Amino acid sequence: MSISISPASEPFVGEQFDDIEQQRDAAKLGMWIFLATEVLFFGGLFLGYTIYRFTYGHVFVAASRKLDVLIGGTNTAVLLISSLLMAFAVRAAKLDQRRALVGLLAGTALLGCVFMSLKAVEYHKDYVDHLVPRMGFKWEGTDPGNAELFYWIYFAMTGLHAIHVTVGIAIMLVLALLAWLGKFAHGNHNAVEIAGLYWHFVDIVWVFLFPLLYLVGHR
């Protein structure tokens, strides 16, 4: 194997791969398999949600109405738009447009931060409204135990999702820095592409969380 003279001028292909195409396919397949495990990771919570909603439907409707649908809905739009920026970032990486790539990755991270800020405002509002289980939880209506259960599920699902968004923001910032240093030039953009898959996946999870948590029954 000859040592390449100028490593930055051509795509780096690991020696276990025949060519750059195979390397790209392997990276994408690995990421999709990881995402399948993530589906099952969140799946346990979705299953718990399904069973309890099936069992205590009326309390879930009442509990869901106390959530702030405006913040939840706005956050859905924020994540959908961040996915648009991410898709453009992957495109910029493929076209070797360094400046656009840095800007789009930073923009994606920024919208992630907007999402997290709105979530923080919302969690604080939930706390003030006595909706946080074990932390001053108060329920005026019937069946407070199962109303509290709804909020356990709400905090577990949105909390796990928020951890994923936080990880995503960190990934985008690191990638933006590496992009600034020109690490993804000349076809070495696998990292950007699979980070994009992760970001879109986190978006998809929220697409399900929003109606299932905020819009139980009609409002």
Place this chain on the structure above:
Amino acid sequence: MEEVVQPNVYVRTCIALLMLLAVTWSIAYINLGPFNLIVALAVSIAKAIVIALFFMHIKGSSRILHLAAVAGVIWLLILISLTLGDYISRGWVPLNH
């Protein structure tokens, strides 16, 4: 350099997603009984498919990626349907203690 799709594909995808969000959001204010849940789930599934097809480039990717993408969902459906099968059918058959 790899092939890329036209920018307006992504813009249209995003507009479609925001329109679907508006549908879920507004349908929640109309009482459709059990159909509220069905419509909400149908819209969410549609959004997920649109994101996977266009943002995640499942459209135009290899068969093995299609398989990996669908595998997680199929296992999730097995998990949910078997567990619900248990919960829904409890009490159907009287038990002799």
